[in-house]
Amino acid sequence: MSMGIYKIENMTNGKIYIGSSKNIENRWSQHRSLLKSGKHHSQHLQHAWDRYNESNFKFNIVEDVIMQEDLFTREQYWMDTLQCYNPKNGYNISLLANACLMNDNYDFKEIIQEENELENKYKIMYMIINKQNEELIYRGVQDRDPVEHMFNDFIF
Numbered sequence: 001m002s003m004g005i006y007k008i009e010n011m012t013n014g015k016i017y018i019g020s021s022k023n024i025e026n027r028w029s030q031h032r033s034l035l036k037s038g039k040h041h042s043q044h045l046q047h048a049w050d051r052y053n054e055s056n057f058k059f060n061i062v063e064d065v066i067m068q069e070d071l072f073t074r075e076q077y078w079m080d081t082l083q084c085y086n087p088k089n090g091y092n093i094s095l096l097a098n099a100c101l102m103n104d105n106y107d108f109k110e111i112i113q114e115e116n117e118l119e120n121k122y123k124i125m126y127m128i129i130n131k132q133n134e135e136l137i138y139r140g141v142q143d144r145d146p147v148e149h150m151f152n153d154f155i156f
Contacts, residue, residue: 001025004065005078008091009058010048017045017091018084020075022068028059045091072097 002024008017008031021027031040036054040046049057065074075097084090 002061002064003068003071005062005071005074007060007062007078007082008045009060010052010056010091011058012052012056013048015048015090016082016084017042018062018075018078018082020065020071020097022071024061042091042093044087044093048091 003022004024005018005020006024006028008019008028010016019027019031032054034040035046035049038046038050040049062078063074065071079085079092079095079097082089085092085095
């Protein structure tokens, strides 16, 4: 039984899902069961699973975690590092690791509020990017990847 951070990776397009568990092997079985039955909470991952089938997905342990109280922090680290909540990179539907599911000491309302604030920042960022892209297109200016350029320069 392994405790830590795991990754589900689509070998076709490189997109990933990051999670954490006290029992990674059991959690992988749960993911697989939900995906096979078409009931996974991440619709993005579910659609990819349905499209590419199970054989194109790889499950790996990213980091073994010794202390249970470190699971949330380490999961968040990997989510932020790999940007798996960005649909271009991954399948996570939340910007924040689901600490409320692992430890009763976390305030669920506070987590939801923080998540909503981050989501609003992303929405504003994408509105700015889309507006600037429209202006670039209108003026006939071309940029290699204006979305990625703006995403990297956006300060949170």
